[in-house]
Amino acid sequence: MPYDSEHHDAHSSTGGHVPHPLHPDEPPVAATETGGPDTSPGDLEHPHLYRYETVSGFFLQTEGSKHVEFEDLLERHFGLLDTSPQRWANFRTRIAELQRNAAPGEAYKVLFLGRHGQGWHNFAAAKYGYEAWETHYTYQTTDGELTWGPDPELTNLGHEQARAVRRTWGREVEAGAPVDEMTWFVSPLTRTCQTFLNSWEGLYRSPQIWEDWREIYGSHTCDKRSPRSIIAARFPMMEIEESMSEHDELWRPDDRETDEHMQMRMRRAMDRVMSGDYTTYISVTAHAAILRNLLAVLGHRAYPLATGEMIPVVIKATRMSGA
Template sequence: MGTREYQVYNPIDIPKSLETDYQQAVPGFFEHDDPQRPLDALPPRFGLLDESADRWATFTSKIVKLNQEAPNGTHFKVFFLGRHGQGHHNVAENKYGTKAWDDYWSKLNGDGELVWGPDPDLTDVGIRQAKEAHAAWEAERKLEVGIPLPEKLYCSPMTRAMHTHIITFDGIITVENQKTLILENCREEYGEHTCDKRRSRTVIHSEFPQLEIEDGFTEEDELWTPERESEEHIITRAKAILDRVFDADAGQFISITAHGGIINAILMAVGRRKYALPTGGVLPIVIKVTNRVV
């Protein structure tokens, strides 16, 4: 597919060219393709319907065949969408309830007992959840024909997501093989909530040197404002992520470690309903993109 320049879209500058239906989810592979299925953070086999011993070989061959037989300009990729483990802001929202959190507490940095802003880290529970995601990957990787490992990995620039990513793929994906790329667009729905204001580029690079930061990443957070990002805009941002991945990456298996808001935006961008993925959860999805002129 053709290349083009990517940017982080500001709420006042949403390209109309992205408001299309050329990105579509392909159902029939995973349990959560059915919205009536119960919600689990880490279901067996990551929810793959095929329970056979050679399930991942069969799945991979199906994806390869889809791409081989696709008409010119149509491409299929598998996205493993990982949500960060529990952060201190999640504890605070549970403490006060969603309405009080949205109306008042989310605008503060803490309550004298908990500190959740800006950019909170994982709790002990969140660290455990990330380790459980790691164990799930290891279990499927150690099969005779294991799960296809991501050929390209992306991550949100928020601390809770970066820590989750590093714990999840420790020893599974090595830095020598490929560096994970931090994308600004992978961050959570931003604005208003202090927990969604990121740290500086310098601090991120200093604390996570094993991760690569995309070109054009600003030193300070220039996107966070006292006004919450709209749903329309975060879906547009999700479409931009998919555009970048399909244009820049030849691989068929992609990992994105991020947040509930942007994961749901990706789902809505490809025609899926919102999915209440628990913290520490992983949701695989097959996405089809049909090329178009921008």
């Protein structure tokens, strides 16, 4: 559940200036368009219900250091190692074999993890530079010309980055990509919802908004979400989880969530996915820092996601003894 007693007594904030102790991100993955350096926070949270591991042999992104630009990966079928005309049929067959031969308590999922396109906070961070952004501007909502908080929208470039993903999905669906077997999850922030709609236009069914998929909460104004009623009005095609409060009770101006706590959220979310009646193929549209920690939970090597980038990951989940 997204309720968190540690952060429940949050304070709302309006206006341009937010009094704060400094809470800069290190590395600044949430503030950069590149996703930050190629480092991992490590596995900081013990398994809850399942132990997760990444399965190699399917996608280029899992096989070595990041050395291919995402634009090139779009042309290479999202990084599939099999580039034959039968690539997705072969892929589905291999995944079905893994599921069929799984031992009791084991299961496999294929995750398509997408970071939102460029938002106005990314644009502003690039405008002012990391040091000025992390020590001053990220705690504001505007510089008088640009507005990046709370809950900023995509820039024109951000929309186009997501549309590029949609064009690739169009080509890959024709080649048999498993969109017909997909379940979609989305962070509740505006930039992720807009990215999702652009990335999956005409392909999705019943996307679900879970609060656990949201970006680091606290302190930085770009990461404060809109009220539930506003999200519902803007994105009526999405199903918001019942437990989400009207106002953002997780964000507060005097605190910044840790990597360890984000990994707790990611284990909680993944355990919900594994315990629920969901398909093998899962799409998650989220954010740089939360996906950085999700990849750590999944045992995947560090893979910083640029704005608009997506990474496919095949995972094996093993139910914990006694869980």
